[in-house]
Amino acid sequence: MEQIKKMSIGKWESIAPEVRPGSTKNADGTLKPFYLTRRFTLLDDDTFELLVTNFADPYAKIPIAKMLIKGHIEWKGTHQIAVGAQKVDFTADIEYSITPMIQAFVDILNKFTKGFNEWKIGEPQNILKKAFPPFGLAEGQLFKEYDLIYIYEGLMFWGARNIDGRGFDSEENRPTNLQIPMKKS
Numbered sequence: 001m002e003q004i005k006k007m008s009i010g011k012w013e014s015i016a017p018e019v020r021p022g023s024t025k026n027a028d029g030t031l032k033p034f035y036l037t038r039r040f041t042l043l044d045d046d047t048f049e050l051l052v053t054n055f056a057d058p059y060a061k062i063p064i065a066k067m068l069i070k071g072h073i074e075w076k077g078t079h080q081i082a083v084g085a086q087k088v089d090f091t092a093d094i095e096y097s098i099t100p101m102i103q104a105f106v107d108i109l110n111k112f113t114k115g116f117n118e119w120k121i122g123e124p125q126n127i128l129k130k131a132f133p134p135f136g137l138a139e140g141q142l143f144k145e146y147d148l149i150y151i152y153e154g155l156m157f158w159g160a161r162n163i164d165g166r167g168f169d170s171e172e173n174r175p176t177n178l179q180i181p182m183k184k185s
Helices: 002-008 103-112
Strands: 010-014 018-025 031-042 047-055 063-078 086-100 143-152 155-157 182-184
Touching (some): 002 143, 047 086, 086 103
Antiparallel strands (some): 010 031, 010 182, 018 031, 047 063, 063 086, 086 143, 143 155, 155 182
C-alpha cells in the first residue's frame, strides 16, 4: 500500500473527455451520458483536490459546470480488481464548490436550491455540508465515495461507474471495474 500511495502523489489529468452513465434517463429509459474531464492532485498528507468539468458534448466543447472537491483520502487496503489496486475512500471535508458555466444550469440551480446566493455563470458557491438536492446531498452531509486506485504503467485508474447509475455511496457499491485512466501532468 505504501508504494501505491507514493506513486499516487502528484498531479493527474484526464487523457481525453470521459463518458459515464448519468443519473437521469432518456425517454426510452436508458441513462443519459455524463461527459467530463478530471484534474486530480494528491498530496503526501492524504489531502486531495479534484476538479471535474462536466460537458454537454462528447468532445468537451460546451462546459456545463465545474465541481471543485477538496478533502481527505483514506487508504482501506487491497482491492481484488488487480494486483496492487487499493480501496480508497474520498471525503469532501474541506471544500465542495460548484461553478455553473451555462445559463440552463444556472436556471436549474436557482430553481432547486435554497440558502445560496443567486447562482450566476462563472461564479462558484461552496455546497459543503449544505442541502443540495441536484446532487442528493442533505444538510450537514459530507460527500463521500468508496472507490479504488490502481497505478499501471504510469497511469492512474479509478473505479468505473456502475452501469445502472448507482453512485459509490457505500461499501456495497464500491466499483468492481476500472475506468479510463488519468496521466501524470
